[in-house]
Amino acid sequence: xxxxxxxxxxxxxxxxxxxxxxxxxxxxxxxxxxxxxxxxxxxxxxxxxxxxxxxxxxxxxxxxxxxxxxxxxxxxxxxxxxxxxxxxxxxxxxxxxxxxxxxxxxxxxxxxxxxxxxxxxxxxxxxxxxxxxxxxxxxxxxxxxxxxxxxxxxxxxxxxxxxxxxxxxxxxxxxxxxxxxxxxxxxxxxxxxxxxxxxxxxxxxxxxxxxxxxxxxxxxxxxxxxxxxxxxxxxxxxxxxxxxxxxxxxxxxxxxxxxxxxxxxxxxxxxxxxxxxxxxxxxxxxxxxxxxxxxxxxxxxxxxxxxxxxxxxxxxxxxxxxx
Numbered sequence: 001x002x003x004x005x006x007x008x009x010x011x012x013x014x015x016x017x018x019x020x021x022x023x024x025x026x027x028x029x030x031x032x033x034x035x036x037x038x039x040x041x042x043x044x045x046x047x048x049x050x051x052x053x054x055x056x057x058x059x060x061x062x063x064x065x066x067x068x069x070x071x072x073x074x075x076x077x078x079x080x081x082x083x084x085x086x087x088x089x090x091x092x093x094x095x096x097x098x099x100x101x102x103x104x105x106x107x108x109x110x111x112x113x114x115x116x117x118x119x120x121x122x123x124x125x126x127x128x129x130x131x132x133x134x135x136x137x138x139x140x141x142x143x144x145x146x147x148x149x150x151x152x153x154x155x156x157x158x159x160x161x162x163x164x165x166x167x168x169x170x171x172x173x174x175x176x177x178x179x180x181x182x183x184x185x186x187x188x189x190x191x192x193x194x195x196x197x198x199x200x201x202x203x204x205x206x207x208x209x210x211x212x213x214x215x216x217x218x219x220x221x222x223x224x225x226x227x228x229x230x231x232x233x234x235x236x237x238x239x240x241x242x243x244x245x246x247x248x249x250x251x252x253x254x255x256x257x258x259x260x261x262x263x264x265x266x267x268x269x270x271x272x273x274x275x276x277x278x279x280x281x282x283x284x285x286x287x288x289x290x291x292x293x294x295x296x297x298x299x300x301x302x303x304x305x306x307x308x309x310x311x312x313x314x315x316x317x318x319x320x321x322x323x
Contacts, residue, residue: 007215007219009214010074016066017063018205025201038053048200053122057117065113068106078099079100088153094152098148102145113131113135116134180202
């Protein structure tokens with residue numbers, strides 16, 4: 001059950017973000033692309049913040065918070081899985097340091113998004129712009145540290161191609177989002193608000209794919225969980241097929257855990273009360289094989305172990321020497 005929830009966290013987070021964007025864009029379009037009070041007089045395309053500052057503000061706040069909180073939970077969960085060895089473990093202090101830095105930066109980015117949704121662009125334009133920078137910058141810095149960690153992990157675990165794929169996906173996100181963020185800032189300063197609005201929507205949709213990409217990172221943990229569960233089921237079936245005991249019915253009776261049985265059987269042969277005393281008493285004391293301390297005692301001791309060795313047939317009696 002927990003194996004499924006590993007990758008469900010980033011998928012859930014990305015779908016919430018996508019649903020919010022679609023709901024806001026659809027609402028603005030269905031309303032006839034209105035010109036909101038927060039928009040510039042020459043602006044025809046609304047920013048996400050313009051739509052969020054109107055009637056959809058509760059939706060904007062709630063879904064933004066759910067998205068970034070669940071995404072940051074994915075960062076923390078990934079760190080925990082690496083610590084537990086369910087994902088490829090960190091091999092140095094610096095890898096752990098990069099991971100912790102990415103979590104801290106993502107928390108800063110999450111705070112930026114939640115605060116910019118609360119302090120909307122209509123009533124708090126300067127605070128809103130500052131928190132927007134914190135949001136975009138926080139997650140770009142977080143992605144940089146993640147790439148740094150994955151690059152070092154990929155050197156030590158070259159056999160895990162998934163680390164390479166994840167590294168390139170996140171590096172692509174960094175380069176594209178950084179370029180778009182710079183272009184957004186330039187067009188905003190040049191008062192090209194329509195172009196800036198298009199860039200903002202583009203940045204937001206690319207962020208959806210970035211969040212979604214984290215489910216790839218959890219796939220090894222899911223496969224590991226399934227593999228361990230399968231092995232456990234096979235062991236239980238193997239042991240449950242017949243009662244486990246010390247007798248010959250045990251699986252692998254002569255090779256697994258039954259050394260004592262054969263050792264005891266061997267002791268039955270090697271016991272001084274066995275063949276040695278039996279023959280000695282038989283020939284020396286004149287009691288022959290009627291002496292109970294002969295073969296009988298020897299094989300009785302051997303049979304005491306879990307690996308019971310059957311008593312061999314008695315030898316033919318020797319001719320009597322009493323006449």
